[in-house]
Amino acid sequence: MSEFWIYFQLGLKHILNVYSYDHVLFLIALSVPFSFKDWMRILLLVTLFTIGHTMSLLLVVFGIVAIKVSVVEMLIPITILIVALFNLFTAGKTNKKESINLIFFVTLFFGIIHGLGFSTYFKTIVGGSTTSKLLPMSEFALGIEAAQIIVVFVVLILSYIVQTFFRFSKRDWTLVMSAFIIGVVLPMIIGNEIWWR
Numbered sequence: 001m002s003e004f005w006i007y008f009q010l011g012l013k014h015i016l017n018v019y020s021y022d023h024v025l026f027l028i029a030l031s032v033p034f035s036f037k038d039w040m041r042i043l044l045l046v047t048l049f050t051i052g053h054t055m056s057l058l059l060v061v062f063g064i065v066a067i068k069v070s071v072v073e074m075l076i077p078i079t080i081l082i083v084a085l086f087n088l089f090t091a092g093k094t095n096k097k098e099s100i101n102l103i104f105f106v107t108l109f110f111g112i113i114h115g116l117g118f119s120t121y122f123k124t125i126v127g128g129s130t131t132s133k134l135l136p137m138s139e140f141a142l143g144i145e146a147a148q149i150i151v152v153f154v155v156l157i158l159s160y161i162v163q164t165f166f167r168f169s170k171r172d173w174t175l176v177m178s179a180f181i182i183g184v185v186l187p188m189i190i191g192n193e194i195w196w197r
Contacts (some may be wrong), residue, residue, distance in 0.1 A: 007136045010125075011143020014118065015151065022076050022188070025181050026110055027151045029083040030103070032177045033091065035163075035170070036156055045107045046148045052111020053118075054141045060119035061133050070194050072117040077188040079110040080181065087178040092171030 015023045027046075034042050059065040083106055122140070126133045162168045168176075 003136070004139050007139035008143040008146075011140040011145075012147045013143075014140075015144055015147035022080065023114070023148075024151055025184060026080045026083065027148055028155050028177060029080055029087060029181050030107065031152045031155045032159060033087055033170070033174045034156070035159065042152055042156075043149070045103065046145065046152060048104060048107045049111035049114075049148060050141050050145045052108040052113075053115035053144060054111075054137060056112040056115030057119050057122055057137055057140075060116065061123060061137070065116070067116050069117065069120070070192070072113055074189070074192045074194045075113045076110070076117065077185045077192075079106055079113060080185045081189065082106050084178040084181040084185065087174050088182075091174040091178070092169075 014020060015027075026049075030045055031042055056065070083103065086102060086106075122137075123133075126136045159170075159173060162173055163170060
């Protein structure tokens with residue numbers, strides 16, 4: 001049980017960490033257009049991220065895939081930007097369900113990219129044979145899932161407070177938060193070392 005808790009906590013800290021605010025930005029962008037009544041869709045999106053993250057860890061641990069860290073660090077803010085821009089262009093529109101497949105794809109892709117970014121570190125902390133890493137990987141994935149649910153729940157509470165007590169419309173709240181996220185992510189993209197080579 002103590003080994004489970006170690007890897008579960010590692011998954012929690014991987015998301016709920018001041019230095020991994022890109023995860024939180026993505027989760028905010030993902031969940032800000034939704035409310036509590038959409039909990040099943042949000043849970044599906046969060047689980048898609050976890051599946052993508054775990055898939056890429058598996059691919060790296062088994063030596064199937066290798067990717068440069070600089071490429072991963074560039075793709076992470078780009079996926080956040082895509083979701084925030086999607087929110088800007090669809091905020092307040094009622095027929096959003098047609099475009100939801102894009103968000104499902106981007107969420108899965110973001111999970112894969114993040115898993116690739118974390119895989120080198122994960123390989124160093126989990127010793128032993130390749131197959132002995134499967135259990136710690138699943139424990140880690142459960143920690144990631146729990147942490148993401150915590151972040152999404154906080155965003156939904158904040159959204160409820162802002163829309164109920166401060167009388168923001170859902171559209172305005174989505175636009176403000178998406179614009180904020182774009183403002184944070186653009187410098188990450190522009191300042192990436194990939195441009196300076």
